[in-house]
Amino acid sequence: DTGVSQNPRHKITKRGQNVTFRCDPISEHNRLYWYRQTLGQGPEFLTYFQNEAQLEKSRLLSDRFSAERPKGSFSTLEIQRTEQGDSAMYLCASSWGPGSTDTQYFGPGTRLTVL
Amino acid sequence: GESVGLHLPTLSVQEGDNSIINCAYSNSASDYFIWYKQESGKGPQFIIDIRSNMDKRQGQRVTVLLNKTVKHLSLQIAATQPGDSAVYFCAERGYGQNFVFGPGTRLSVLP
Numbered sequence: 001d002t003g004v005s006q007n008p009r010h011k012i013t014k015r016g017q018n019v020t021f022r023c024d025p026i027s028e029h030n031r032l033y034w035y036r037q038t039l040g041q042g043p044e045f046l047t048y049f050q051n052e053a054q055l056e057k058s059r060l061l062s063d064r065f066s067a068e069r070p071k072g073s074f075s076t077l078e079i080q081r082t083e084q085g086d087s088a089m090y091l092c093a094s095s096w097g098p099g100s101t102d103t104q105y106f107g108p109g110t111r112l113t114v115l
Numbered sequence: 116g117e118s119v120g121l122h123l124p125t126l127s128v129q130e131g132d133n134s135i136i137n138c139a140y141s142n143s144a145s146d147y148f149i150w151y152k153q154e155s156g157k158g159p160q161f162i163i164d165i166r167s168n169m170d171k172r173q174g175q176r177v178t179v180l181l182n183k184t185v186k187h188l189s190l191q192i193a194a195t196q197p198g199d200s201a202v203y204f205c206a207e208r209g210y211g212q213n214f215v216f217g218p219g220t221r222l223s224v225l226p
Binding site for chain 1: 160
C-alpha cells in the first residue's frame with residue numbers, strides 16, 4: 001500500500017498523559033498536513049509542513065500540541081498533558097507542491113480517546 | 116472569520132437519480148475549492164477540485180460548479196449509486212495552505 005499511513009489507529013489514554021502519533025506520507029509528497037476531526041464535523045486544520053519546514057500553524061492550536069517532520073518524510077504530532085477535549089480523530093494528509101492546486105491524500109486517521 | 120458551510124445536513128436520493136450537494140463559503144479571497152467524500156472509519160477521499168478562475172469542472176460522474184458572485188459551490192453526482200453513500204465535505208483554501216472544511220452533508224442512497 002503506497003498511500004498515507006498513520007499509527008496507531010487507536011489510542012486510549014488518561015487525562016494528563018502525553019501521546020504521540022506518527023504519519024507516513026506518500027513517498028514523493030513534499031507537503032504534509034495535520035487535521036483534527038470531531039464527530040459530525042469537518043476536519044479542522046492544525047498545521048502544515050513543506051519538506052521539513054513547518055510553514056503554518058492554526059491559531060487555535062494549543063501550546064500543548066507540537067508537530068515535527070525532521071527529515072521531510074514522516075511526521076509526528078505530540079499532545080502533552082492531554083485533556084478530555086482532545087478526544088478526536090487526528091488526520092494526516094500529504095500532497096505535492098507548489099502548484100495552484102493541492103490534491104491532498106488522507107490517511108485513515110488516529111482516533112484518540114482521553115479518559 | 117472565514118467559514119464554509121453546507122445548506123443541507125442530510126440528503127436522501129433514489130439509486131440512479133442525480134444528487135446535488137451544496138456549499139456556501141464566506142471568504143471571497145479563497146482561490147481553490149475541493150470536494151471530499153468520507154466513508155465511515157476512513158479518511159476523506161478527494162473527489163474533485165476547482166480553481167477560482169473556473170465556473171465548472173467535470174470528472175467521472177461528478178461535476179463541481181462554482182458561483183463566485185454568491186459564494187456558492189455545488190457537487191453534482193450523476194446516476195447516484197449505493198457506493199456513493201457517505202459524508203461529503205467541501206473545503207476552501209483561503210490563506211496560505213490553511214484549508215477550511217464545512218461540517219459535511221450525509222448522502223444516503225435509497226434502493
